[in-house]
Amino acid sequence: MIAAGCDIGSLTAKAVIIRDGSIVSKKIIRVKETALKSAETVMSMVTSEAGLKMEDIDSCCTTGYGRYDIPFSDMNKSQISCHGLGAFWLDRSIRTIIDIGGQDCKAVAVGENGMVKDFIMNEKCAAGTGRSLEILAKTIGIELEELGPVSLKSKKEVELANKCSIFMELDVIQHLYNKTKIRDIANAINTAVARRVVQLSKAVRLENDICITGGVSKNIGVVNKLEEMLKIKFKQLPEDPQLMGAMGAAVFAAKIN
Amino acid sequence: MEILKELETIAKQNVNTTLESARSNGKKIMGYFCSYVPEEVIHAAGFIPYRMRAVESPGTSLGDTYFAPSICSFVRHCFSKALNGDFDFLDGVIFMNGCDHNRRMHDNWRYAKIKPEFLYMLPVPHVVSDASTQKYMNEIKKLARAMETEFDVTITARALEDAIILYNKKRDLLTRIYENRKKKEVPIKGSEFLSIMLAITALPIDIAIEKLELVLKGLEGRVVSSDDDLRLFMAAVCTEEIEHMELIENSGGIVVADKICLGRSHFHTLVELKDDPIRAIAKRYLTHLSCPRMMDDMRRRMAYMHDEIKEYNVDAIIVEKLEFCTLMAGETFLYKNEAGKIDFPILSLDRELFGGGTGQIKTRVQAFFEQVRNIKEMSQN
Amino acid sequence: MEAVSYDYLDNVVNIWRFGRKLTKHPYLAYFNIKYFAPPMIKLNFFNRAELKFAFESIGQGQLSPQELKAMYYCLDALVESVGGVLAAARNNEPVVWFDYTVPSIILNAFGVASICTSMVSKTPNYLGADCLIEHFEAAENAGVSSEICSMTRLPLGAVLMNQMPKPVALLTTAQPCDSGRTVSQMLDYLADAPSFVIDSIYDKDEESIGHYSADIMAMIEFLEKILDRKLDWDKLKTHVEELNLFNYYLREVSQMHRAIPSPGLGFIFLESSWPLRLFASGYPSATKFGKTIYDIGKQRITKDLHKRKKEEKIRVMISGAPMYFMDIYLWMQKEFHAYVVADYLVQTANPEIDTSTRESMIRGLAIDNLHLGMLRQSHGPVEFIIEDIENLIDEYSPDCLIFCGNIHCKHKKSVPKIINDTCKKTGVPTLNMSLDLFDPRANSEDTIKKQIKDFFINNGLV
Numbered sequence A: 001m002i003a004a005g006c007d008i009g010s011l012t013a014k015a016v017i018i019r020d021g022s023i024v025s026k027k028i029i030r031v032k033e034t035a036l037k038s039a040e041t042v043m044s045m046v047t048s049e050a051g052l053k054m055e056d057i058d059s060c061c062t063t064g065y066g067r068y069d070i071p072f073s074d075m076n077k078s079q080i081s082c083h084g085l086g087a088f089w090l091d092r093s094i095r096t097i098i099d100i101g102g103q104d105c106k107a108v109a110v111g112e113n114g115m116v117k118d119f120i121m122n123e124k125c126a127a128g129t130g131r132s133l134e135i136l137a138k139t140i141g142i143e144l145e146e147l148g149p150v151s152l153k154s155k156k157e158v159e160l161a162n163k164c165s166i167f168m169e170l171d172v173i174q175h176l177y178n179k180t181k182i183r184d185i186a187n188a189i190n191t192a193v194a195r196r197v198v199q200l201s202k203a204v205r206l207e208n209d210i211c212i213t214g215g216v217s218k219n220i221g222v223v224n225k226l227e228e229m230l231k232i233k234f235k236q237l238p239e240d241p242q243l244m245g246a247m248g249a250a251v252f253a254a255k256i257n
Numbered sequence B: 001m002e003i004l005k006e007l008e009t010i011a012k013q014n015v016n017t018t019l020e021s022a023r024s025n026g027k028k029i030m031g032y033f034c035s036y037v038p039e040e041v042i043h044a045a046g047f048i049p050y051r052m053r054a055v056e057s058p059g060t061s062l063g064d065t066y067f068a069p070s071i072c073s074f075v076r077h078c079f080s081k082a083l084n085g086d087f088d089f090l091d092g093v094i095f096m097n098g099c100d101h102n103r104r105m106h107d108n109w110r111y112a113k114i115k116p117e118f119l120y121m122l123p124v125p126h127v128v129s130d131a132s133t134q135k136y137m138n139e140i141k142k143l144a145r146a147m148e149t150e151f152d153v154t155i156t157a158r159a160l161e162d163a164i165i166l167y168n169k170k171r172d173l174l175t176r177i178y179e180n181r182k183k184k185e186v187p188i189k190g191s192e193f194l195s196i197m198l199a200i201t202a203l204p205i206d207i208a209i210e211k212l213e214l215v216l217k218g219l220e221g222r223v224v225s226s227d228d229d230l231r232l233f234m235a236a237v238c239t240e241e242i243e244h245m246e247l248i249e250n251s252g253g254i255v256v257a258d259k260i261c262l263g264r265s266h267f268h269t270l271v272e273l274k275d276d277p278i279r280a281i282a283k284r285y286l287t288h289l290s291c292p293r294m295m296d297d298m299r300r301r302m303a304y305m306h307d308e309i310k311e312y313n314v315d316a317i318i319v320e321k322l323e324f325c326t327l328m329a330g331e332t333f334l335y336k337n338e339a340g341k342i343d344f345p346i347l348s349l350d351r352e353l354f355g356g357g358t359g360q361i362k363t364r365v366q367a368f369f370e371q372v373r374n375i376k377e378m379s380q381n
Numbered sequence C: 001m002e003a004v005s006y007d008y009l010d011n012v013v014n015i016w017r018f019g020r021k022l023t024k025h026p027y028l029a030y031f032n033i034k035y036f037a038p039p040m041i042k043l044n045f046f047n048r049a050e051l052k053f054a055f056e057s058i059g060q061g062q063l064s065p066q067e068l069k070a071m072y073y074c075l076d077a078l079v080e081s082v083g084g085v086l087a088a089a090r091n092n093e094p095v096v097w098f099d100y101t102v103p104s105i106i107l108n109a110f111g112v113a114s115i116c117t118s119m120v121s122k123t124p125n126y127l128g129a130d131c132l133i134e135h136f137e138a139a140e141n142a143g144v145s146s147e148i149c150s151m152t153r154l155p156l157g158a159v160l161m162n163q164m165p166k167p168v169a170l171l172t173t174a175q176p177c178d179s180g181r182t183v184s185q186m187l188d189y190l191a192d193a194p195s196f197v198i199d200s201i202y203d204k205d206e207e208s209i210g211h212y213s214a215d216i217m218a219m220i221e222f223l224e225k226i227l228d229r230k231l232d233w234d235k236l237k238t239h240v241e242e243l244n245l246f247n248y249y250l251r252e253v254s255q256m257h258r259a260i261p262s263p264g265l266g267f268i269f270l271e272s273s274w275p276l277r278l279f280a281s282g283y284p285s286a287t288k289f290g291k292t293i294y295d296i297g298k299q300r301i302t303k304d305l306h307k308r309k310k311e312e313k314i315r316v317m318i319s320g321a322p323m324y325f326m327d328i329y330l331w332m333q334k335e336f337h338a339y340v341v342a343d344y345l346v347q348t349a350n351p352e353i354d355t356s357t358r359e360s361m362i363r364g365l366a367i368d369n370l371h372l373g374m375l376r377q378s379h380g381p382v383e384f385i386i387e388d389i390e391n392l393i394d395e396y397s398p399d400c401l402i403f404c405g406n407i408h409c410k411h412k413k414s415v416p417k418i419i420n421d422t423c424k425k426t427g428v429p430t431l432n433m434s435l436d437l438f439d440p441r442a443n444s445e446d447t448i449k450k451q452i453k454d455f456f457i458n459n460g461l462v
């Protein structure tokens, strides 16, 4: 059986193809003008990489903000279920998934079948998401990708309001005005974002083993802080954590959970 | 069903044609906020009671100098409408101390010197006791006197009694419609029920009763649910977005029971006309299914939730608050803890009225439904 | 029985005890604090942040020996009250929780240990800003929405951390705000003990006062049933007479600040009278506190006029001080010669209570209660807020207004235009600070200082 999972997010679209229980191709692209266009593009790339045609796909599941009204989709599932199932499918010991994406942050607890047992998702406020990291990185004049590595060099703890991103930004500006070192502010930003995530994830009972997915999982600063605050070590996934949504969708499509 | 479509159209309008023609025939219309303002008294004074609403709001920007952004969107929408002249068709507005946001609208309305001229604050007790009933009776009498003086009308005991009969009739019809949702095959959706509520609170009572009778008849043999729909109990306060309710129900659920201001709370408990009509009215309004503003009734509200879950065979609870609604913030905590006690699935939503953000809400609701189904499946295995 | 630990309250009471010991000999304390203050501040309190707050609350070396003597009485009253609650809890004696809006003097007359839930919000402060954050986070982790006003939300943290002795009853009022109303119900839910609610009133006319008094009477009946004892009315009378004296002194001190220059007692008067009123209503040591600052004020008002006139360059009217930055007053004095002469929340104008009959006493207590900050301004129409601001400006001749307040106080947030217009009309420069009096996460001490400094400079006050 050939199954496809397609995750159309706010910044990137991802697709994964599974054939008889193993991954045959995967792809991440920046989103196009419309959800449909993103889905078509990423799917045509991933199928051609696997040497397949769209018609060869037996079942396709979509997820992400653009999951609706995709003509070739046979079903759609929420990102929450997909991230949970994707990570679980790759490592059956996983019970909690912390996913920090561009515009939301969620903690998902899965049961022994990899399906959602409980979840929590941030409300509208952007604090604790990739978006707030992006804004704050811009405020201190560095690239988003640098935020992690730069923060590791910090030698001094500085405080940042962690209520919401507006307060954070005000505090960051105040630090710039006071000539606090960039690396220390970067560290404070990561700490503040991590603290928000910790607060959020406390609402679901965190069970071992835990993994982290989504774009922010690539920020080493936030990841380190989270491990420190939660007193845990994240399990490493054998695939790019950003692909988990599409992975889970493919597993749903293949019905092999 | 034709009648439901008609009611939905009315529900989505600020003013409907029936109101307009009543007005051109010289009938007066009195706006009121919240479920604690007695409609019977307004009716007995010769007005059509009109429940204030945010629908067709021009957005909140007009009111934003009067209210900070951390004030509830329902209030900001309503006040912007007022500034926009959308409520000019009213002859007066009765406010009450339902919550601080709403109560302060009375202050801002007076300060802005906008129409209508008759603006009245009805302070309603926050506790249920003999003393508070007495106090509330006094307040109702003061309100009656204020209307009598301002509009040169007389509110007679007879008129009050007639009003009680009419409004009880409405309550009874609504209860019967509501109870239809107990059925395994549900004949009416939550979104449709909300439409009915919005429509009948903007229509003269006799017409409202006619429409409700039609609805009730139309429900016979009607089925709108499918077998795998999750049966939902929904708790909220000032919710009036039909589209939002549809979003939830289109994700695979059906609202079968509620604790919403424009829902069960509106018609729960009849006025028991034994002696003095004012006393009877005061008693009913103070003791009906209470809103979180009532301080000594929280245990009864929680018991109500448990009862509805059983009676209506509910699968999951959705508790919803509008952003910055303090009262519902506390109530959400109570609901979550109560549901936790019996390990019952509950989802809380926090949103702005007519505020968009549907993508996130859809995801949340869908994930919740997936979770509920998964738990159900696991427990069946 | 299992030993119960109330770490936070225990620590707070211990800090108060230490402060009481220190200020028992005010002159010695004065030199000690003066001598040790600068190196302590320099060494950042040996990295023990909590000491900073304890230290701030005794004026960090800026209070005179006489003021320290007043502080002694204040701490004595607080130790007696909260220490008494902890002792009662450990001896299995009943404890009653009450909201700040309840006339707690009645509980004192009942002789039952009682603790003001909303005032517990103030106590973690003595253990440092981190402790405040711990309380907030405990509440938030349990699912308490941070949209509820921080002042009322904080005690939920203490309860959820099991830091509050279990009550036999809860007393609360239905005013002045949604936050109070909702939190009272949450506390009721968590404590699962019998509760009594005094209903709200919207007006302050005779009829409303009558309803309010009747509810207080009903509360007494409720307590008599719960505690299985009668209220000792003679004892209540003695307490109310103490309260009358306390109010008299505080009223006088308030009014002395109308003078230009003022006696400059803002910090000690405004910061201490609120906890005393709530924790120790009718306590003799509270009266002694009042008398001591009254004496200081009387002495100051006539002495060194010329020198003080030079010293008091800016007269400030404020609305509360941030809990995590209690010495904001002293900082303004030191940096800008700015003196707080009036506080919108703490000002005392409570009239004398007629103790001649039970009824007159209860009626008097109702009126006294309605003079409490927040309750006074917010239980009714916006006119109450406006009158208060206009009167204070009229009477205390401030050069500027600084509004602090809580981020989620819906009263202030729903009439910003009316308040701003009022202030504009009076022509007094106004600073609306975006901060939260209780939640240190919303703003830091540095940003507060910067806002005030910029405000003073921009308005040509310095």
Ligand code: SF4
Pocket: B072, B073, B074, B075, B098, B099, B100, B101, B102, B237, B238, B322, B324, B325, B326, B327, B328
């Ligand atoms: S939603 Fe809440 S805050 Fe808004 S008007 Fe209704 S009760 Fe008040």
Ligand code: SF4
Pocket: C149, C150, C151, C152, C176, C177, C178, C179, C180, C374, C378, C406, C408, C409, C410, C411
């Ligand atoms: S600051 Fe406002 S919301 Fe907070 S307790 Fe006081 S009146 Fe209530």
